[in-house]
Amino acid sequence: MTLAVGVIGLGVMGAEHLRLLREETAGATVTAICDADGERAGRLAQGAAVFADPLALIASDRVQAVVIASPDATHAGLALACLAQGKPALCEKPLAATTAESLRIVEAEVALGRRLLQIGYMRRFDPAYVEMKHAADAGMIGDPVLLHNVHRNAAAPDWFTGPMAVTNSFVHEIDISRWLLGADPVTATVHTAPGGDPLLITMETDKGQLVSTEVFMNARYGYHVHAQLVGRAGTVQMAQPAVTLTNGSLHHGHTYPENWVPRFRDAYRIQMNDWVRSVASGKAAGASAWDGYVATVVAEQVVSALQGAARVNLSLGARPDLYA
Amino acid sequence: MTLAVGVIGLGVMGAEHLRLLREETAGATVTAICDADGERAGRLAQGAAVFADPLALIASDRVQAVVIASPDATHAGLALACLAQGKPALCEKPLAATTAESLRIVEAEVALGRRLLQIGYMRRFDPAYVEMKHAADAGMIGDPVLLHNVHRNAAAPDWFTGPMAVTNSFVHEIDISRWLLGADPVTATVHTAPGGDPLLITMETDKGQLVSTEVFMNARYGYHVHAQLVGRAGTVQMAQPAVTLTNGSLHHGHTYPENWVPRFRDAYRIQMNDWVRSVASGKAAGASAWDGYVATVVAEQVVSALQGAARVNLSLGARPDLYA
Amino acid sequence: MTLAVGVIGLGVMGAEHLRLLREETAGATVTAICDADGERAGRLAQGAAVFADPLALIASDRVQAVVIASPDATHAGLALACLAQGKPALCEKPLAATTAESLRIVEAEVALGRRLLQIGYMRRFDPAYVEMKHAADAGMIGDPVLLHNVHRNAAAPDWFTGPMAVTNSFVHEIDISRWLLGADPVTATVHTAPGGDPLLITMETDKGQLVSTEVFMNARYGYHVHAQLVGRAGTVQMAQPAVTLTNGSLHHGHTYPENWVPRFRDAYRIQMNDWVRSVASGKAAGASAWDGYVATVVAEQVVSALQGAARVNLSLGARPDLYA
Amino acid sequence: MTLAVGVIGLGVMGAEHLRLLREETAGATVTAICDADGERAGRLAQGAAVFADPLALIASDRVQAVVIASPDATHAGLALACLAQGKPALCEKPLAATTAESLRIVEAEVALGRRLLQIGYMRRFDPAYVEMKHAADAGMIGDPVLLHNVHRNAAAPDWFTGPMAVTNSFVHEIDISRWLLGADPVTATVHTAPGGDPLLITMETDKGQLVSTEVFMNARYGYHVHAQLVGRAGTVQMAQPAVTLTNGSLHHGHTYPENWVPRFRDAYRIQMNDWVRSVASGKAAGASAWDGYVATVVAEQVVSALQGAARVNLSLGARPDLYA
Ligand SMILES: [Mg+2]
Ligand SMILES: [Mg+2]
Ligand SMILES: [Mg+2]
Ligand SMILES: [Mg+2]
Incomplete structure (x- = not known):
């Protein structure tokens, strides 16, 4: 009934997404988090599972949907992993560092035949x-x-x-x-x-x-x-x-x-609420992988x-x- | 982990509170609803238990906290029932129709020795x-x-x-x-x-x-x-x-x-999020019964x-x- | 064809009225000025006659209309002098220090049978x-x-x-x-x-x-x-x-x-232009002696x-x- | 002591300039006007001399300075005539219809050795x-x-x-x-x-x-x-x-x-007051012929x-x- 969300990356934006999920978003529970700084992750866990490896988080049974807020260079790989696992993801912009990488993700999603990725163009x-x-x-x-x-x-x-x-x-x-x-x-x-x-x-x-x-x-x-x-x-x-x-x-x-x-701040909050609802309903919303590309x-x-x-x-x- | 909320009264304000709890509030689940118009309640149930009697809703094990949004004349009686059950309530203003009634509620809460009531002065x-x-x-x-x-x-x-x-x-x-x-x-x-x-x-x-x-x-x-x-x-x-x-x-x-x-609209949303957090933490916030009085x-x-x-x-x- | 104006009082407001008459008002020429500080008057003369006695200025043939901007306590006496000479005046507010004095001016103007005084309620x-x-x-x-x-x-x-x-x-x-x-x-x-x-x-x-x-x-x-x-x-x-x-x-x-x-600033300028035109046309405008009273x-x-x-x-x- | 101004062209802008000179400008008197529509000129004369020929107005002894507000195509010729007569002019924009014409005026003013033309870039x-x-x-x-x-x-x-x-x-x-x-x-x-x-x-x-x-x-x-x-x-x-x-x-x-x-409206008024003062003082101001060019x-x-x-x-x- 409530969406099990894993959050990857706990820097400024990741920590804000975490706070929004916990304090201002309906219908979601943060079940897993991951950060390069394991100590920081531990401090923010509040009962969520702490993963050292973001790919393990994405693959975990505890996680139904993923928020990607790790450094820009990692976005493409993690987005592809979410597609491979068939899990919806809200990925901070940019989708990828280059046109070629962005295109690869678009093609992967097209091959999958359904939209799983939303890019965090919160405006x-x-x-x-x-x-x-x-x-x-x-x-x-x-x-x-x-x-x-x-x-x-x-x-x-x-x-x-x-x-x-x-x-x-x-x-x-x-x-x-x-x-x-x-x-x-x-x-x-x-x-x-x-x-x-x-x-x-x-x-x-x-x-x-x-x-x-x-x-x-x-x-x-x-x-x-x-x-x-x-x-x-x-x-x-x-x-x-x-x-x-x-x-x-x-x-x-x-x-x-x-x-x-x-x-x-309002845009980020509304985006998160909308994303959780869109995942629950299965109707993709917001900026797509194509928009990110x-x-x-x-x-x-x-x-x-x-x-x-x-x-x-x-x-x-x-x-x-x-x-x- | 999530607060089980019962909502009494599903008119304009009650329906909005219901929507806020379901769509824009973290950490709450609507487990019970009640309205004088049973058909309206049925239409809005979405899995919540429908009560014909508000006092039964307040007493129910399914309900940890109550939102009172029924007609003004009923506020005082329902607030007293919440106090009797030891359950926190967010009660739409006014607390009561008269000074005498308001004072009776204040005295009941003082006798109880802890603040359970928040009045919906959302500004x-x-x-x-x-x-x-x-x-x-x-x-x-x-x-x-x-x-x-x-x-x-x-x-x-x-x-x-x-x-x-x-x-x-x-x-x-x-x-x-x-x-x-x-x-x-x-x-x-x-x-x-x-x-x-x-x-x-x-x-x-x-x-x-x-x-x-x-x-x-x-x-x-x-x-x-x-x-x-x-x-x-x-x-x-x-x-x-x-x-x-x-x-x-x-x-x-x-x-x-x-x-x-x-x-x-923002004030009502923030009030609801804040109320749910304050109930979870046990620290009363917002307008008190005294403020309502x-x-x-x-x-x-x-x-x-x-x-x-x-x-x-x-x-x-x-x-x-x-x-x- | 151009109105010969005498200005009494060259403090902050009087100096501003003088400037407005010279630089931003059509149809007026400053022909006489008067100030308790004769030296200040001399510095501002620019060809206008300098009077030591305001009553002499009011009585002078060189002056067709008067601006009264001297200290408040002098307004009543000078306004009465203008009425006695039958000369229009723009008198800074207040018209007079007391109700009794104000009323005396109103009565004098009523006795004269035509409005000569405008009070400087510039708003x-x-x-x-x-x-x-x-x-x-x-x-x-x-x-x-x-x-x-x-x-x-x-x-x-x-x-x-x-x-x-x-x-x-x-x-x-x-x-x-x-x-x-x-x-x-x-x-x-x-x-x-x-x-x-x-x-x-x-x-x-x-x-x-x-x-x-x-x-x-x-x-x-x-x-x-x-x-x-x-x-x-x-x-x-x-x-x-x-x-x-x-x-x-x-x-x-x-x-x-x-x-x-x-x-x-705009209000003072427009007031002055309007006053000069109203004197030229003989149609009183602005705040009257009655309004000042x-x-x-x-x-x-x-x-x-x-x-x-x-x-x-x-x-x-x-x-x-x-x-x- | 007051500047004798002739106004050429009494259309929308010319009529407004005429009004500003008469009602809101200090130190100027309109002594001559000219319009292709002689009847319109007659209606607006109020004692000013009415000229059928703008060049005659420019040459007239009654006129010390000129406002050019006739149709755009006439600006260049009239501006050159003012230069030839050594009379200051406020000329509505554009200075001339073409670069070549504009340059000819600039050259004429340079040959004269002093700035007589101001272009009506009122902003x-x-x-x-x-x-x-x-x-x-x-x-x-x-x-x-x-x-x-x-x-x-x-x-x-x-x-x-x-x-x-x-x-x-x-x-x-x-x-x-x-x-x-x-x-x-x-x-x-x-x-x-x-x-x-x-x-x-x-x-x-x-x-x-x-x-x-x-x-x-x-x-x-x-x-x-x-x-x-x-x-x-x-x-x-x-x-x-x-x-x-x-x-x-x-x-x-x-x-x-x-x-x-x-x-x-304020810009036009202030421009006119400033122009009259600048003519009186001999110090050119506003947009020059060069700026117009x-x-x-x-x-x-x-x-x-x-x-x-x-x-x-x-x-x-x-x-x-x-x-x-
Ligand atoms: Mg962003
Ligand atoms: Mg209210
Ligand atoms: Mg005043
Ligand atoms: Mg213009």
Whole structure:
């Protein structure tokens, strides 16, 4: 009656997923956990079985479904193992480090004939994005023609290298733009500010819509994501991300968080509840392996456009029927 | 490991509590339900035992904790039954219809020697109120001196009679003002617009703070609750209740809901999760039976002030040590 | 063709009026100025005649109309002198220090049989208040039933004594509330926070409407005036007083000024342009001597209510036909 | 002592300039007017001399300075006539219809050796843009690296042809972006939505900054201009263009105007006051003939980029010392 979930990886995101499963998710029990740091796993066990080997966790009878939150480089292998075991998994983005690896997973799932993988593009569950999509789908703004995205981090992590602004951050906009517009990008143009930050990336979709995204890794003032969808009859956009406003010291306003966790706390919670329900019902939801593949393949091609001034044609390959 | 919950009353609020327990609450299972309309109960059972008699549900071995969401007039009797059975209960407000009844429940709980009852003053779990209280408690606005409350309903229900603006609506402000300020009201003054709606109610607290509340039962434009807490160094207030903004037809803005359910959906969810955790841990949280009593006794005295122009002194009685 | 204006008093407000006349007002020429500090007057002359005696300025052939911005205690005498000379005057509020003096001016103007005096209640020209009144008069919010006013100063001036929160600050709300609602106040109730600041003043009008005003002399965080007018079908309120918003240091928002001058700069400018046009056309506009008298007489009675908890009945006397 | 101004062209903008000079501008007198429709001119004369021939007005002894608000095609010839007469002029944008004509005017003014022409790029006087520039110049947002512009018209006028979105609308962003950033654009890339509307134009400046502009001629919902300037330490943007907010019919928000006149009413007024003062003082201000030329030459080259997908290099020519 309650879903037995195993959690792999107990870093920042893994620990948050663990907390969400235990404190804010209906219908799930964490029966197994696994982390490279066995001591950390032990501290967080609370009665769950502790595995040293993630593949053993995936294979275990105690586990009906898996959350993959281990380092990015391990995602592909673990996702394939879940498919091999026939177990549903919620896999943190990115699905895989390369297009080739992503494609292999898509092919494995297609061969299996049913969707078991959901990729953790949590913005699809963010109440603001959901309301924006609802407004567009309900015809409230007319046909969508242009999407403005702003994605600002206070500071890039130390381990960030150049293309990661695209492969790590901009992938969120690739996914959410496809989801909001119901369309795939077909070209990309990149403009770069001095020092390579911020980037201004313009995409055209197969419906002719325009998607403009500012990716600013070192915006200093805080973590801030914004989007405005422009239609032929009106627009819909995120409100400022705040539930209270203060007056103090000649100033009116609200604060920003330093990173994405508080901003998308609701999205992560709703995603987890929805995933558990979707596993229980057998109806796949959220971002699919194909969506994860597309985010990766588009990002890879945008990286190639970083060098030149030209408009780059994007090629995605044919979407398998499984993801129709 | 999971809390066995029985739900009494499956009207608007009861059905929402049932949904929250099943879809958005960790660590709880609905094992029993009860409603005056047995057919409705049957439709919502999903495997839970259906009771015709709420007292039988409360007494059942299948039930560890109870949610009371039946008509207001039944709250007192069912709360007393839960105390008699030694079972924790989340009881929708009001605790009881009269001061005398409320006091009887408080006395029963005091005799028992431990807090089993939580009253459903869900605003204490609303993210905006929580942030306001945090700001005040953290000293961000200096000492709070004045609280502005606005409580607007689109239209009073048909069954509303005069004093219900106070006993049904204003009770929320009595409770949330006490909680925000950490103080009890000691006087009340009522001003009335033509036709008796809106009311403007001014209270003074035992710390000398002022609490101003507009209660407008027929504000027409929508359901809207607002609050601003004024301190000696600044203020904190609710932001507009919206996550998206639209442009359309020469207009910019957002919509209001028609009633309180969408506005306080998060508050109800968080309250339920928190209640289940608090029952599991044995540490009472939320509004206590004493808080429920105070809301009722203050409301009763404010009703008496409706007739005259005078400032009325409020008398609450002594707070038992159990609620210190 | 251009109006010859004399300006009396060159302090903060007088100097601003002088600047407005010279730099932002059509159809006026400053031909004479006067200040207790003759040196200051000399520095600001720019070709205007400098008078040591304000009565001589008023009587001078060079002066067709007068701006009175000298210390409050002098207003009454100078206003009477303008009436005696038959010259229009824009007199800074308050019209006079006492009800008796105010009444004497009203009687003098009534005896003269035409309106020559305009009192500088500049909020009547503030674009936000004007839009609020327009919305109400156009029926956009239904019948107005309640007005919420907030009047916050960063810090009371040194020379402020207790009742000046009423006689110096709250007079603005007395005037603007009468103007917005087209009604006179008939009762007042005062609630006082510890230390006498802030005040919460509730008035009822002769139409049964309620007016709630917070007057906070030491709000610390900045100068901030807010108002919301509540009608039976909707509300209209001031937007936050800012034309730009900034993001910086984990913060989003805008700044407040330290005093009223920047907040009401547009109002002062529009008032001055309107006054010059109204003098040229002979059609009196803005707040009349009667309005100035009412602000003073109501303030005086509210001060008397400061001591007790009771609702005080306000008495204004009969409005002369001249001001119908 | 007061500037004698002649106004040429009494259409929408010309009539507004006339009104501003008469009702809201200090130090100016309208002594002469001229319009192709002599009857309209007669109706608006109010004592000013009515000229049938604009060149006669420019040459007249009654006229010290000229406002040119006649049809666009006449601007260049009239501007040259003002230079020939040595009379200062405020010329509505565009300065001229082509780059060649614009350059001829610049050369004539350079030959004269002093700046007599101001082009009516009124946004430089809009309080929001002024505050944005002040914030940037004061270092409040760090070095500016990116400017987001949004320029939406409710509906394109009937007489609009394709490139006019650039030559008539986008010219405003060319000018204001140069002014805000203190930099000239060096490349432009254009993306086009289906049907050619909206356009998304990306420019790079000679400082490496990026300028992104949405130009939407048929945004339907209203006239709306927005800008956000992004710096290395923060951002500054326009607040929503409203002084009041309303609640009504389940909706909160404010209205947009149908065209630019109400949005930029303050800008036009301030521009006019500033122009009159600058003529009186002999110190040129506002957008110069060179600025007018640059807007035209950049627009012409952006039009050429409309056809292709390529990034276009912009060439402006050398700035004469007169405009250093
Ligand atoms: Mg993620
Ligand atoms: Mg409730
Ligand atoms: Mg004043
Ligand atoms: Mg213009």
